[in-house]
Amino acid sequence: MTHDRDRSPAQEARAAAIEWWVVSRAGFSREERARFEAWRAADPAHAAAYADIERTYAHVRSVRRARRAQAPAKTRRRERLVAGAAVALAASLAIYVAIGPLSIMLRANVATGTGETRVVTLSDGSTVTLDARSAIALRFTEGERRVSLLEGEAWFEVVNDPARPFVVEAGGGTVTDLGTTFDVDIVDGGARVAVGEHSVAVASKGEMVIVEEGRQTSFAAQSPPAQPSPAPRSLAAWRRGSLVFEDRPLGEVLRALGRYRRGFVECATREICARPVTAVLPAGDPRQALREIELFLGLRSVHFTEMMVILYE
Structure with missing residues (x-):
């Protein structure tokens, strides 16, 4: 699991719990299961943080089931798209957590x-x-x-x-x-x-x-x-704290924004990710940047956790 010196012990426990939860959704290997159980048993705060993530997910599922029972066909289709994107996002996050940072760090100076x-x-x-x-x-x-x-x-x-x-x-x-x-x-x-x-x-x-x-x-x-x-006039504007995009696809914008926030943001459909974006976004405030993207493109978002966000229409 990853660590950040700037986070409090409670924040660190919650971040680790989210990472373990994502790995569990993709399926534990025997070694991963053993490491997870050791982590959870090492501190009551770990067990509490993981239980909280599971309760949150269970609540989201129950709310979704209740809404689905009353939703019209269009809404059900939209929820299926969001659910499908969430599964893909969870798999991507699990792979990133498991091998992404480690493989880079082993080679980087x-x-x-x-x-x-x-x-x-x-x-x-x-x-x-x-x-x-x-x-x-x-x-x-x-x-x-x-x-x-x-x-x-x-x-x-x-x-x-x-x-x-x-x-x-x-x-x-x-x-x-x-x-x-x-x-x-x-x-x-x-x-x-x-x-x-x-x-x-x-x-x-x-x-x-x-x-x-x-x-x-x-x-x-x-x-x-x-x-x-x-080249764009705003070349490498990130050095000055701004993320500047001129008619770039939303998927590329989300990838750049992802360098400034933990977790992943994904589109419910490829068509949404292909939408062009022209905007100046604050690199230092990724939450505000995401809100502005939603406003610009008329999109909504569902937050499964802070680590997993899906944009949909």
């Missing part, structure tokens, strides 16, 4: 937590600003400076050294610095690259494009990079 950004000065004098829930691994040699962006998003300000190229690996491709500042964001298994100053060479699937200042490109996993297009 530098990482940030939920809602945390960090500026790191590398041994060559270059700097990397990490967005929340981001991680990098470093491999510097006499002939090359190589950084792997394992998760999240990062802003690079590179000290020029022609004898030691600066290369960023991300999403199955590479970004080679040509004396510049640039942003790299992991997106759907690939990456998006935007240039603040000068230019970079972006390569993927055996093809390469040069991206000049004020331009951006992207590539999906195992696909060549797209032709460069204008």
Whole structure:
């Protein structure tokens, strides 16, 4: 289970209880069952927190059954969509809790937590600003400076050294610095690259494009990079505490917002996640950001716990 030094013992117990509950919904392995029982027996607060989560879920189910008995067909269909999304979300959360952070942490040299950004000065004098829930691994040699962006998003300000190229690996491709500042964001298994100053060479699937200042490109996993297009004026606005989106799909917006809040937010349908969003959201207040998204798009939300939120119409 994960830990946060800023949380009180009661908050820590509740957060761990939620994580254990999600894992239990996906099905305990024998080892997980033993670790769960040991955790629950270690402190009465643990057992109480877990019992509270179970009572909350039981109450949600009973209310849902009562409403379903009286609901019209359209409402029942909507609830089925929400329930289906909740099952998928629980499975995703269970996988994330079980292997996501651990696999990243084992490889990372530098990482940030939920809602945390960090500026790191590398041994060559270059700097990397990490967005929340981001991680990098470093491999510097006499002939090359190589950084792997394992998760999240990062802003690079590179000290020029022609004898030691600066290369960023991300999403199955590479970004080679040509004396510049640039942003790299992991997106759907690939990456998006935007240039603040000068230019970079972006390569993927055996093809390469040069991206000049004020331009951006992207590539999906195992696909060549797209032709460069204008980068948003609000490039890397997260460094200033804002999440700025210009005609981006809601699913992408929720992914970015997820770096600043614990748990997962998902759409009840793919159509909802595909809706375009143009907005400026406060990175430091993810609850308010989520409320604004609901208001902008005319959506509603159901909170199974703070860790699991479904958006629906």
